[in-house]
Amino acid sequence: MKKSFMTEAINLKNYPLNDNDSIVVMFSKQRGLIRAVAKGAKRPKSKLGARIQMFIANKLMLFEGKNLDTISEAQSLNTFSKIRYDLDKLSYSMYIAEIVNLFCSKDYNKDENSAEIYELLFKVYDLIALCKTKTELLLLALRFQLKLMDILGWGIDFETCSVCQCSLEDDVIFSAQTGEMCCVKCASKGFDNIKINNKIRLFMLEMKKAKIDSKTKYDEVIDENFANKCFLFMKKYIDNISNKKTKIFDVLDSVSVG
Numbered sequence: 172m173k174k175s176f177m178t179e180a181i182n183l184k185n186y187p188l189n190d191n192d193s194i195v196v197m198f199s200k201q202r203g204l205i206r207a208v209a210k211g212a213k214r215p216k217s218k219l220g221a222r223i224q225m226f227i228a229n230k231l232m233l234f235e236g237k238n239l240d241t242i243s244e245a246q247s248l249n250t251f252s253k254i255r256y257d258l259d260k261l262s263y264s265m266y267i268a269e270i271v272n273l274f275c276s277k278d279y280n281k282d283e284n285s286a287e288i289y290e291l292l293f294k295v296y297d298l299i300a301l302c303k304t305k306t307e308l309l310l311l312a313l314r315f316q317l318k319l320m321d322i323l324g325w326g327i328d329f330e331t332c333s334v335c336q337c338s339l340e341d342d343v344i345f346s347a348q349t350g351e352m353c354c355v356k357c358a359s360k361g362f363d364n365i366k367i368n369n370k371i372r373l374f375m376l377e378m379k380k381a382k383i384d385s386k387t388k389y390d391e392v393i394d395e396n397f398a399n400k401c402f403l404f405m406k407k408y409i410d411n412i413s414n415k416k417t418k419i420f421d422v423l424d425s426v427s428v429g
């Protein structure tokens with residue numbers, strides 16, 4: 172008999188397996204990223220069909236499989252329904268799902284961080300569903316980027332020069348390639364990348380330290396343009412390490428096959 176297990180999970184994406192069944196990719200509290208078959212989910216009256224939509228959190232019972240698990244029962248915990256009525260909310264939620272899917276692949280990220288990432292994901296979708304302005308949305312996406320990278324060990328150190336180890340106090344130089352910051356004095360030693368204004372550095376540091384659902388002194392004064400700049404800065408950084416990461420995994424794959 173197949174082994175069953177219970178977990179809470181948030182749907183990241185789903186796609187058809189055949190005429191009746193779908194495959195759901197979800198991030199679970201207990202096991203990280205899971206891919207599971209939702210049998211009969213494509214039939215018009217299927218209850219499961221509604222529960223496997225993107226960004227819904229469910230309590231599930233699953234049967235373990237070699238490559239794919241199978242959903243036996245699903246009970247929704249939160250549908251984050253207001254995400255679906257707003258194109259911006261939907262786009263940023265998809266971006267978040269995409270980076271979780273990319274960075275938390277089942278084989279490489281065991282379950283050590285899964286509960287922490289699950290809580291973060293649950294909170295960010297809950298807050299996105301309720302947020303009122305584009306600036307709020309951008310700040311949530313930014314905080315998620317900073318915190319997820321931190322949990323996964325790719326966090327940026329906004330406080331120490333990576334070359335001379337002095338504590339950063341002014342404008343800094345950042346390498347999106349390595350994710351390292353250095354002071355202006357060390358800039359000639361190979362860092363020819365982006366100059367970061369001290370205000371931005373302090374703001375990002377505060378965003379990184381604050382809980383995702385707590386207010387900071389910046390929340391009321393930041394405008395959309397500033398929030399977008401910081402979001403895009405992190406997106407570029409994440410794009411760079413995800414390329415690097417794919418290459419690292421390619422090497423691992425070829426080693427294990429060879």
Ligand SMILES: [Zn+2]
Pocket residue numbers: 332333334335336337353354355356357
């Ligand atoms: Zn330095």
